[in-house]
Amino acid sequence: MSQKPRRNPQQDTEKPHRPSQGTEKSRRGARSHQITFESRTRAWRRHHGQMAVDSLYRLRRRPLSTLMTMLAIAIAMVLPASLWLALGSAQLLDSNLDDTARMTLYLDPALSESQAMDITDQVRGESDIASTELITAAAGLESFQQRLGMSDALAMMEDNPLPATILVQPRSRDPDAAQALAERLGQIEGVTDARLDMAWLERLRQLSELGRRVVLAFGVLFALGVLLVVGNTIRLAVESRRQEIEVVTLIGATHAFVRRPFLYVGVWYGLGGGILALLLLTLGRRWLSAPIDMLASGFGSHFSLPGIGLGGSALLLICSTMLGLVGAWLAVSRHLAEISPR
């Protein structure tokens, strides 16, 4: 056995970029070495890279249990995601329901076209009006014919039974204000009726609010499910590496260092689960699209199921990855708290 004391490596010349170590010249014997900020950052990045790869290898070593965990995450992600898509396709989540307070003014059928224009100008002069659109009796009839294909029946009538109408878009979105405006506009001479068609829109809005809440509730529940799945799996991983955690903690590993490999495992679980969820969504859409196309064509519509899209996919992956990360964090932190000194 060599009795020669080891040379202090801080004296080595091959590291000229660590000037701070020069001052630490060999005091004889034990002396903890200094590490610069720059090299510490590099070491930090290196450890991240190592742990990212190492945790992947650990997952690959147990393909079946890894796949099952990811599948559990995927299923928990698919349910709220598909509900979201279904609501989106019904456009209930669309916020374009802004014309809630749009109203229609029905004009006296006896009025001439120029009189109708005058009234339109008068309405436009009122306060709180965003826009107006005059639909003359003739234009109304034409669009009516086009839409219903009933030109023959209507052509048999001598007079145009439709009155001229003015579509009014109020500036305010407040239903009460719109109601007041409708009453005010109904007083204008030549206007026989001012109708605010908001009852069904109001119901639709309530329905969409309900849908939104259901999606949110399911989302939160299933997110909790993902946290539990990941947390439980990581807890087992922590358990199986308990001795390793103990040893590295004893020789000066920070909590972040101990946590890192497990966080990466959580991230991979989350990401894998997210990718599987996207796969399931795509498969499900393909499976449902044939009957839906047939159904839609029966109604003369070109409706088709909306896909999740690029943005949606990214959002889903980010969510699942974050859930994996948080689940792992919670599981490891609980263990670390247990081994802190008392």
Place this chain on the structure above:
Amino acid sequence: MAMIEFAHVGKRYGGRFEALADLNFNVERGEMVFLTGHSGAGKSSVLRLLMALERPSRGRIAVAGHDITNLHVSHIPFYRRQIGVVYQNHQLLFDRSVFDNVALPLVIQGATPQDARRRVHAALDKIGLLHRERALPIELSGGEQQRVGIARAVVTKPAMLLADEPTGNLDPQLSADIMRLFEDFNRIGTTVLLASHDLALIARLRHRVLKLRDGRLIGDEEAA
């Protein structure tokens, strides 16, 4: 300046059992000191307090002039990096090679791979196991495993080396070899505090001996 200072240190477990009572002693920088006593006398408690695995219930502990009595949790890892610890069961990780085990403290401290390799090789050379760096700990004998544990403790060149019954499982010849290693490190300036109940071995080595009984210091014999 003293390396280790214990001032009126007491440690109670669960509010009743008193493991240490009013313990006072200093260990100077560069000293090699044995800590003896029957099992349950408080040797392990002293070491656990020094490793910041536990906090004292009373009194004050300072290491290299720094009060570690109420060390903040976030500072504990950095404190532990300043000390090397050798365990009776050597606490090696059996899923990685001798090299990786010894390199672990350097990885934790963020040494570059080149720097780590040089230091690990130096440490393994010192304990005479450089040729086994690729081996798994399970392939080594008990004495060799303990030497790997020592290499891991000294690879960062700590100012203080703690050892808890490092020869507990070894035969006399191997124990003597291990002790010689500790003496070598002490000779180059490392403070060594070594808990052992192997009185015959201790008597032969002629170092200062702190004797504990029921958590109290009952003897402090200077090196003969």
